[in-house]
Each structure stands twice: as C-alpha cells, then as structure tokens.
Amino acid sequence: MPPHLSADRPAAQPPGRGSVDALISQARRLKGDVDAVRRDTPSDASDPQERWQRALYDLALHQLDDLDTHLGQLQEGPPLVSPAPTAVLPDRAEPPAPRRGSLLSRVGSAEWNLLTDEASWSGELYQILGRDPAAAPLTLDELPSLVLDEDRPKLTSMVTDCLVDAKPIDGEFRVVRPDGEARTVHMMGEPVLDSDGSTASMWAVLRDVSELRRCRSAVSETRDSLQRHRHQAQTEHRIAVELQEAVLPPWRGSLRLPHQGPETLDLAAHQLSSPPGALIGGDWYDVLELADGQTLLSVGDLTGHGVAVASGMATLLGAVRGMAMAGTQPGQLMSWLNQLLDATVQPALGSAVCCRYRPDTRTLTWAQAGHPAPLLFRDGTGRRLNAPDGVLLGATSGAVYAQAEETLEVGDLLVLHTDGLVPGRGATDSMQVLSDLGPRLDGAGAAQDCLRLIVDEFGDREREDDACVLVARVTS
Template identity: 35%
Template sequence: MTSEYVPAVDTGAVAELAALARIVSRQRAELDLLRESVAASAVVERAKGALMATTGCSPDAAHEALAQRAEAGDRTLLEECWLTLGALMPTTPAAAVPTGTGSAGTVPAAEPLAPAVARETPGRPGTAEILGRLGKALLHVGSPQELAGTLREHLTPRIDADAVLLYRRLPGDGLELVGHAGLDATLAAQWHQVPPLQGFAPLEALKAGEPLWLEDFTEDRQSFQLIDEPPGRWLSRAWLPVSADTVLGVLRRREGAFGLADRELLRSVARLGAGRLGALGAPAEPVASDLSAAVQSVLDALPGATVLLVPLRTGAGEVEDYRIEAATPGAVDILGRTGRELVGSHILESYPSVAGESLWQGYLKALGGGEPYEGEPFVYEEIVAGVTVTATYSVRAARLGDQLLVTWLRHDTEDRQEQRLAELQRLGNLGWANWNLVTRQVNWSTQVYTILGRDPGRGAVPLDLLPDLVLPEDAHALARAVSELARTGRSFDVPFRIRTGNAVRHLRAVAEAVSASDGTVVEVHGFVQDLTAQRSAELALVDSERAILVQRGVLDAERALAARLQHALLPLPSNPVRLHGLRVEVAYLPAQAGVHVGGDWFSAIELPDETALFVIGDVAGHGVDAVATMAQLRFTAKGMVSTGSSLTGALARLNFLLLHSRDAQSTATLVLARYEPAERRLAWAQAGHPPPLLVRGGRAHRLDRPEGMLLGASANPVYESAEFQLEPGDRLLLYTDGLVERPGEDIDAGLDRLAAAALAAGPGSLDALLAAMLAGERRDDVCVLDIRVPVADEE
C-alpha cells in the first residue's frame, strides 16, 4: 500500500480568492449596467441631434420635446427616441415639435430662422432649406472629421465656405484639431495641436463664449494669430463656439462681411453641430475593465508608487501613449495628482519627461517581449512641503495581459543613510560613540578608532576608562567631566590631547546623558573630534602675531631714533629768515604725518665771504640709513663750498663720497646755489634734481638745467653750472620731487601744475602753495625752499 502526499489547503487564501471573485462578479454586473446606460445615452443624444437638425432648436429644448412626446404616447423616453430615429426627419419643422410661445419647456418654432432684418441672398439656398438638408445628412455622420466635411459641403453653396475646422480644448487651454475639410494634409498636421497662444482666434472665441467674426484681413492679422498658409489665402473667417470645449471655424477666400442672414445660419449650424457631437459622444471617461478594477482594489492597499497602463495605439498599431487604468495611493504626477486621481490620464500628460527616453523604450520592450524591464537608477527631483528634494529611483515594468504594470522603486535605504553618515564623519573629522551604562555595551563608529589611533580589534573603551587614553596632564579634567555626567547627567565638552606614535593630537569630546524616569543615567552618547589641524593653525597664528609685535616694536624704535636724528641734524625754522637781503621760508612735510623720517634735506646759510648758500637734496629711501646719508651729504656740501670749492667741484666730490660710502647702493639728487648780494647774481648746479621755478612779473617758468647726473650713479659724471640775476619781486622755488610727482602721471604735468599754483597763490605765504599742490594722498617726503627778493618798500 502506497501513501500519497496531500498538500494542506490554505483556507485563508481560498477565502480571499472567493471574496475577490464575488467583487469581480459584482463589478462585471455593474459594468454591464454601465454599458447599457452608455448605449441608451447615445440613442437619446442621436434623437436629440435629429430633432435639432430639423428645427434648429437648442439641446435642452430637443430633450424636453422628446420627453413630452414619450409622455403623450405612454412610452419610455428610449422608445420615443428609437421611434424618432426610425421615422428620420419630418419634412416640416413645425410638425416635429410642439409649438409655443417660447416659454420654458417649449421650442420656439421660429428659432432657426433669421430675424426679419436678415434677408436671404437671391439665387442662393435659404436658411430653412440648408438646415433641412444638413439635418438629414448629419444622421449619417460618424466622426468629427466627417462632420466637418458635411458642414463644408452644405455651407459652400450659401456662404462660400472654403474650409471648415473643428477644434476641441485640451487641459491647460491648448487646442486639438479634431475635424477639418478644405485643408491640405501638411497644413492640418502643422496646426493639429496648438498651445495656448495669446490671440489665437479659436481660443479667444471659446473663452468669450461668443462668435468671433474676422472680416478685415489686414486689421485682423495685427490682432490675432491666424491660420494662414500661404499668407492671404483666406480673407474672411468666422469662429463660433459649438460647446464649452469645441469651436467651429469657417474660412473663406473672398473678403467681405458675413451678412445678418449668414450669421444666423452659422449660429444654427453651430447648434446642429453641438447636437451631432453629443450624439457621437465625445469620448467619455474610460470604463474600467474587470482586470483593471481588480488590480485597482489590490493597488489601493499597496505602499509605494505603482500604476497599471493601457497602451494607446495608432492606426498602424504603434504605441503613441499609455492611459493610467489603476494607481496606488503613493503614485503622484507633475500636477500633484495622486492615487485614483491619476486614473484616465495619459502618461505623457502626467510624466512628460518619459517621452523619447530609455524608459519609454523599456516600456515597449516589456510590452512586446513579455520580459520584465528594470531600468538603471536615476536621480529625480520632487517637491516635499515646498522644498526640492532629490532622491534616487529605478523603474520596473512588467506585462499584465495586454497591459503594463509599472513600479517606481526608491533607493534611499539604510545603507545609503549609513554612507552619508560615514561621509559626514570623515569630512568633519569626527566619530560618534555610545555607552550603555546598564548593559555595559559600547559602540563606536569606525572614525572614533581612527581619531584615537586605536586598533578596532582591541574593541571600544568603557566611558570611565576613557581618561586612561589621554595625556596625564589632561586626564584629570576629562575624568572629572565623565564622573559628573554619570552622577548628575550634566553634559560636557572637554578638550584633551593624546599621543599617537611621536605626534600629539588635539581632540575634543562632547557627550550628553539619557536618563531613566527616576533620573538615573542609563546611556551616554556623543562624539569625538580631531582638532589637531585647527590647533596647529591657532598656534602658528599666535607665533606670527608675536613676531609681528616684535617687528613693530623694532620699527617704532627705529622710526623714533631716525626722527630724533633728523630733528637734530635738520632743525626747521619756525618763521621766515633773512639771508643777505633775501626772505627765505622753509617747509618740510614727511610722507607719514607726524613722523619726520626721510632723506629730503635743505641748507640755507650765510658764508664767510658775504655770500649765501642754498642747498636742497633728496636721498633715496627712508629710515635711519637715509637720514645718515642725508647728514653726510649736508655737512660735506656746506664744508666744501665754505672752504672755496666750486659748485661743480663740490658735486663731483659728493658723487665720489657716495660711491665709496658704506652703502654703495645709495643715490641722491641735489641742487647747489650760491647767491652774491652785491650783484644779485645766483649761480647754481644740479645732480639729477627737478629744476628750480622762477616767478617774475606775473609769469612762472622752469630754469633750464645745466648738465648733471644724480649722485652715486656713475664714477665719471659731468657737472656744469649756470647763473642768472635776480630782480626785486622775484620768487625762486627749490623743491624735492615729492611736491610734483603723482603715480601714473608724467613729471612735466606736475611741473606745469606747480607753475599754475605758484601764480594762483600770489606773493602770500608758502602754506597756500602747499595746500594747492598736496591735496589728497601723498606717498613721498616734500621739502621746499621759498626764496623771495623783496621790493624797495619791503627791504
């Protein structure tokens, strides 16, 4: 006897399947009822359209007339509609519906006719005749495209309709060309879908809810976006709303206005078109299939983002879009719609970025081959609580019957969060630590072992033993902080040092306590941070500041010494002095206010031979060395001229002295002048110095410089002298280059500026001249000798 294995029955699964079967059965019954309802609605709309075609009445009036007939004949509305369609159209519009006075519930018999002032065009079909023929023709129209052709066929004999267009409004106020006649295929394709253009005539008519008559082509093209290819093809056109979302356009090659009768005819035709479009049934909301309904009931209970897609194919069988049949509550599109709000929308409407991407090809592959498609992860931006958040997703698509089940998978897992935490610790050079004081369990991140220089194989250190790892001089402070935290729960932030190999690291420990309900500390968490780099930078900064302070002290001492030397060597007179009948005023201004340290200098003395010596010079540089060189040249020049040396000989000897001084790199410029009062004759020589300025008789001019090279530049220089006679009222200015030089300016410009300032200042004091010349920043020392020859009444 053989034993046979009988698998156990999962009663729960059987119950769920049975329940699902009952749900599907109920939904199928509801679907059948819905289909019957849709079919009945289509019959009613067709009957309304037939009645509107023969009478030109409104949709509501046609429906009321059918209801009255059904009640009078003791028939249902559906039976009355079938009878109306079977009898086609009555030949007389007045016999089609009850007549009345135009009150609610009746159809005005004269509605489709033009007002009395709207006259018919002789030789052309009348309004009633056109509407009668059109109404019968519309019964055989099966699409908006056929409707446009039928309208053009019946309107052309009356109003020369060269083209008829039907546009339907899309979400977002775009328009779609759903029917056309009289347009070539290229132009129809070009204007098939139109974005919400400002001034596009069909859209403007829909927004206004009133007909738009464009009868002056030249003016209209300035105000509206016109369908016009080639330009000037249609010279007049009319756009009439057919319904809230459909508009009828009639385009004519001939120019001129639409007459009153033609306008009334087009309004009646628009109402007929509305009835026929209603009978055709602009695609209603898609009815869910049994499979879609079952899938939706399952998706309602699922997390994440999953949608069931139905492919929408062209006539050639190619997939041009997908319709969403079911969606999980977590699915969301770019418009913010979620879950069941997405059902019925299209993929390219809800997720336009899918078009043309590898994801689209993946959908086609899964739909055609049967193998599931799973795309590579990609980064996607989404708005969460008004903030842009980036997340990583991948998409999986699997075939389900002739439909497609698509799932978006988010990859923000714990692994990714741990990776981010590790990167944060590495970049911040810190690591987290956790001590459980009850279980004595210790957890350190990898970065803590790295910072402390501890082998992970040796394990983490309990909190009370952490001070054993630090330098002895820092251990006491850390131990006290740890003890205080364990006893009272007081957090700490303590710096300390450890030694790793031959190096010392500067660290920081921050910790806080987690206490039980009775206040007992049960857990401690915190972090350890390596501050060695920051501490090294701080110490280097302190050393630099200390060195700067020392250097500043040295410089201050040197400046003070140079100032004392200069003051001792170059005393400045407080008032103008008299030298052999000349009035001499001196000014010295250092580059840095209040510190008299520089290489500029002067001499103005009477010599033993009853002459006067004037010297002005400029030693390159500043500081003690410049002051020392200045003193050497000043006293040597006075001694040489006083003992009988000529001006040029003195310059040659000063050049030799400077070349053989302790600082052979020094150079200097100089002017030497000897004044003989008996003849008022001034002889002078110069070594590379700016020329003196002579002011005489209301004119100022620079003296021509005799030959002379600056001191210390050459071992064999040539120096020459010149002389001239001073006259009463003359003013002679000897100065250093700091008075006239400016950065980026030619020296001649500064000399011209000095001449102008000397004339403007007049015979007044030297202060006015200096104020005019030294306004603004000054980068060099300034020294000036102002020599005046008094007139007779001043002597």
C-alpha cells in the same frame, strides 16, 4: 545627544528632507564661493596681512566642511535604534558608515556602560584614535592611556563630573595615536540615567578637530604677527619723524640773511608732508650762512622711505653743510656727495641742488644731481634755469658735476623744490604749472607770502611722498 530621562520637554522634530537638501545646497555653494576667493588671493609668505587673510579663508572652509558633514548626516535619515544592554537607556545614534572622500570619519561615538563595564565604539572613533577595529574598545579607566600626560587631569575631571554630578561633557584633549601622531579631540557627552535617576552609562560624541585648531592657531599667529608688524611700523615712523625734525633747519617760516648787516635775502621754506600713516621720505631743504658771507641754499631727496632713509638724509645734509663751510664749490661738493653715497653699505640714489649765493655781486653759483632746476621769477615771469650736467647721486662712481652761474637782480624770486611738489605731473608740466604762478608771486611781495601762495596752491593736493619748497627773494 539623546535626552535625559528626566527631561521635561519633548525632543525637537527633525527637519524635512527638502529643507535639509536646500541647506546642503546653500552650504556647498557658499563653500565654493569662499574657495574661489581664497584661490584668487595672492600668497606672499613675507606679508603678514596676506598670511592673516589666507588663514581666515582656511578656517572658514574647515567650518563649512563640518557644516556640510552634519547636514549630510541629517540627510541620511534617522539613526538605527539599538536596545540598551541592561538598564533602561534611551536610543543611541550610530553615525552612518563613512562615504569615500567625505569627512565623516572625523566624528565618532562611544558608550560606556557602568553596570556591565562594557564599552561600545563606532568605527569612526577607531579611525580617529588610530586603533585596530578588531581590538576591544577601551573602558573609561583605559581611555586616559591614549591621552597626553598634561591633558589627562582635564579628561578625568570631565568624566568624573559627568558620572558623579550628571554634568554634560564639553571639552578637548590631545591623544597620541599608535603611529606617534598627536591629534586634538573634542568630546561632548551626557550621562544616561536609569529608572531611579542614577547614572547607568555615559554616551559621547568625539570629533577630531586637529585641523580646525591648526587653522585657529595660524589665524592667531598671523594676527599677532600683523600686530607686531604694525607696532614696528608705527615705531619706525615715529623715529623717522623725530630724526627728520632734528636734522632740518631749526627755523620755520621766514629767515632774513645775513644776520648781521643789511639784508640781502628774504627766505622762507616749508615741507609738505605725505598722507598720515605714510612712510617718511628723504626730502630736505637747507639755508646756511657761510663764513665768507655767502649763503648756501640746497634741497634734495634720497630715494626710499623709513628710518634708514631719514638717517641717510641726515648724513648727506651734514656732509653738505660741512663741505660748504669749508669753501667747497657746488660742482665739487656734488662729486664728493656722490662718492659718499656710493660708499655706503646700503645702496641708494639721491638727487640734489646746491647753490652758493654771493650778495655783493648777486651771483648764484649752482650745481645739480638729477634734480629739478631752480625756477627764477622776474617781473611776473618764471623760467627754469639752464641746468649744468649732473647725474643722480649714487648712480655711478667717479661722476663729474658741472656748475653754472646766474646773475640775479633785486626783486628776483628763486624757488627750489623737490619732486612731488606738483603731484601727478612730470618735470615739464610741473614747471609750467609753477611758472603760471608768476604774476601772483610778483604781487605777493615777501618770501613768506610767496611761500604761502605756493603751499595754498599745492599743499592740499593728494601726494604719495613728502616734498620741500624753498623760496628766496633778493632784497638788495
């Protein structure tokens, strides 16, 4: 911008050529680094986080392109001087001719002389507005004809403030080119005063910022999309937690069964949660006193995370309780659970262990579907029960599940758990780690004390998913 005639301080001196060359080298090196990072960033249109990142990279590249352009103008040297037509006017800078492949065509200049009603446009401004270079430049009265109707009041206000009140122009408006394309133009201008301080002309630089605005719009849209995505994830997490808490047994800590008569089982259970912010899984545990005096013990896990999985877990757990109350034996119960999961709209896989304990004979009848077998601790030694045949629930239609029996003794400790109780370990390693707790569990006594020992041992370990553990001590 040329200075006002009334300015009380001298114009800043242009930097030396060597310093400009150094700035250009730094800007281009930075632009290359940003472009390299952008190319290495994965592009997944379904991921709002990645869309947000790529939009920011695009915006940074456009800004660095503009910086390179302006530094290039400095490198070309001082502008040519052209005398004002009538009034005493300051020198007007004409941008250098655009170079092939550069972005200089995005910046143009214009001057409107109020004394002669003449206009002067640079060639770049013709390119920005899509005008024929052979045509006469538009006057200030004609310029609004290129502007969108809703933006015309803004342009009129800026020009009026500049000519009447000598206010600088700094604003944007949209123009429609002859080919019908709409472009966003940023205009910066100043009044040029004559010797008596009145406005003689207006000088302006107009810049095509359409791509810059497009990038900013993309950044804004992806930011909003990311915020919506986060809000949705938080809402789903809250719903899944509430659903999980609603369907798991209402008791927490220890439980003694039966409720009436002499105690036969001392029970305790706990759910080890995944890290804060992680999605809720489909793990469950359950203890239910049946009508015939037997006790149902079950743990299970439905694959996946989120509200849909928590809802599916609630469905399976409800089915387990209903069929157990109806007297269904564990093997048949697993077959019907498999049929139920196979018939759901959303395919899913699940694993489970279901046990019926008969206290008068201390007999445990159980079946499993692709799930770790219960551990039996007796006299300080732990072992896995020999698992009957059973595939994952939902893996195949018409699967048949065998069942097994185990006679327990007073003082025996039974531990049922879901995958993930011992993070980072396979089934064999997990069994060995748990079995090593045998002497300590034997001395722990009550089921709640045994559970606390297990939770203290594994609860603080970093895990990617939920896990459940159910402990039952035979008391009589």
